[in-house]
Amino acid sequence: MVVVNPKRKNWFSAVLALLILSTILMACSSNGGNEATNAESTKAPDNGAAAPEENGSTYPIKSDKTLTYWGEFPGNLVGIKSAHEEVPFYQEWQNRTGVKVKFTAPPANQTKEALNVMLASGELPDMIEYSFLGFPGGPEKAIKDGYILRLNDYMEKYAPNLVKYLKANPEIDKAIKTDNGSYYAFPFIRGDESLMTFQGPIVRQDWLDELGLPVPETIDEWTATLRAFKEKKGAAAPFAVNSKPRVFNDLGNGAFAGAFGVTRNFFISNDGDIKFGPAEPGFKEFLSLFRNWYAEGLIDKNLATADGKAMDANIASGATGATVGNAGGGIGKWQPLVTSNNPDGILAPAPYPVLKKGDTPMFGQKDPAYTPYGMVAITANSKNIELAMKVLDYGYSDEGHMYFNFGQEGVSYTMEGDYPKYTDLLLKNPDKLAPAQAMSLYIRANYSGPFVQDKRYIEQYLQLQTQRDAIGIWSKTDMDKHQMPPVTPTVEESSEYAKIMTDVDTLVDEMTLKIILGLEPLDSFEKYVEKLKSLKLDRAIEIQKAALERYKNR
Structure with missing residues (x-):
């Protein structure tokens, strides 16, 4: 089920961006079906449902403009639909916001390469869905180079729902901006602990x-x-x-x-x-x-x-x-x-293994509330900044929260009391689609996006008792004490860090395989560690330490 993830520059860029990850597979796999992306809602309500009220925009917006949007096509829908325009979620999203959107998707598994080509061309859409935490130099470099917009001057007026959420959740506010205080994208937020381990x-x-x-x-x-x-x-x-x-x-x-x-x-x-x-x-x-x-x-x-x-x-x-x-x-x-x-x-x-029975595992999979998946940036030269801000802010409104997580009432969910219950269209699809596939047609809760994920999604998606048990069992670790937050090197450090870690990761992968397969003696580990140091691993650690200190001071 789970959610990993696919938007990585390389394995360690993702680690830099949010430590883990582990990627996500049919709705909750490292392939973008979340566990790949399971997230959730606001801090206040105990059911995780209520997002902030929309204060600055009335939806649908009256506009004759068409926005342009670049982002990956949902992996769960490959072979089912061929373009965003064919997906009911995106069709209804436009109806609800009142704004037409023209979508462009990069070739499968070529997101980074396609982005580089697009940036080099100078022909940019209004919105880009991409993990700019993994961008060379990080979000500040993307802002400095004129690719994406620094959102700070526009948020209070044109993204009041997101602003309200961030004011109520200061730790998430701290995570989604840069060391310099720049807001650079509309984030995907896991709104409950139950959505972070999968x-x-x-x-x-x-x-x-x-x-x-x-x-x-x-x-x-x-x-x-x-x-x-x-x-x-x-x-x-x-x-x-x-x-x-x-x-x-x-x-x-x-x-x-x-x-x-x-x-x-x-x-x-x-x-x-x-x-x-x-x-x-x-x-x-x-x-x-x-x-x-x-x-x-x-x-x-x-x-x-x-x-x-x-x-x-x-x-x-x-x-x-x-x-x-x-x-x-x-x-x-x-x-x-x-x-x-x-x-x-x-x-x-089964629980994460330990050496001594009864010990709490030191590590395990646990995504932070803010992950790099599903974030959407507005391009710096967009001629429709205000409109794009309003469209993206919809996902953090009460209505948008319900729509992104549950879809259309009477179609993909019905209300049972105050609980939004998915219909058989999603869970027992008449066309024999797996729940992960059917969900991806009507909601974004199972593969991230610009909204706060609701725990009531995962409560229904995990239909087997063994799946529900798994979350509790796998959550019993000390990962919170040891996980790096989403730190970033400075623009100046970025190239140096990337080169070091490319060489380091290559060596680690090579020696891990050789030692396990018996192609290298176990005693070669010490020479391998010396080789890591010669590749300037200590300098990479220094960069990480400095980034962590800057993060703490945000």
Whole structure:
């Protein structure tokens, strides 16, 4: 189910922008169906529904102008619709705001490249949906170069709903602006804790029950479980995980490595210092564990190349009994595949592993309230700034909040008391569309956008009890203490940082794979760490520390 994410300049740009991530898959996967993007509503109401009232604009707006909008086409709708104009959500959005919008989408999986071409051409639309936290030099550089508008002078008058929300939520206000205080985009906000965690370890519960095994919690229990899956269930790939776009893609949030006190990213240590996990001693212990598992046949032999389709096949066939995935795009997607081959098959969540039973995992997947997905900037030379501001501000109004999260009353939802209940059009689609696909036709709650996500979306999207249980189980970590906020280097630091981390990430990926596959001895780890230092990793850490201090002072 879940939401990752696809709008990354590279793996570590995303880490820089918001530490994790982990991307999101059919509605809640790293592919943009959120868990890929599960978010939520305002601070005040306990149900997370009510967004601020619209103070400055009356919708629909009376305008004969047409705005232009550039952004990715929803991944869940590929093969179902071919353009934004064909999607009911975008059709009705224009009706409700009273403003016509002409959409342009970049080619699939070529967003960054297409953006660069467009920026170089000088022919820019009024609005661009893109993660400008990952822009070279960050949002301030995009503003300085004349690509996007600094919104500060326009917000009070033309975006009163967003302004009201930010005043009520100062921590989010702090996160969505730059170190210089510039507002640069209309943000996607996860409005409730329940929307921030959507990924973690998954295991075949029916196999555990059959073999008399507990749900594994410690590394030793995981080893015993995988051995039993191989020896007694005949699993050819007891543990498997997606390795696209990079090796062990879904382990970046700290699954398994976290048991040894590290993650694949920068993190804040127990003493408040910033560390880079792959350069720490705990990462060697993680590599040793996976090296041993691989040698013993407990890990998919095709770990270097496994993609989403390979994972689907492994799970469906029973070749794999354990993985790391999303509640929606993982459990929700794979459970029907398992059941089709084994009616008694059950995929269930397991906690993030620890070394000592009873310990709280140090790391785990948890997105911050503000993530880089779904933000929309207004271009600096737009001739329709005021109108674009009003259109984007709609998503933070009461009516817009309901529309972005639930769609049209009587079509995609009905009110049961004061609760907006999704109709069968979304949850049991007559055209046999998966809920993630049907939702993407009528709402944006399952793949981000310029609005505040409502927890009542996720309450209904997670239809299986195992999915709902997963959120609670995977949330029990100390990630809040160790996660980096969405810091950015300065314009001056940006090029230097990007070059360092490109070289660092390449080396980390290369050595991670070589050591686990047995192509390099484990003892080569120390030389590898020295190589990281020669690539100026310490300078990258200095840049991160400075960025964190600036963030604290915003």
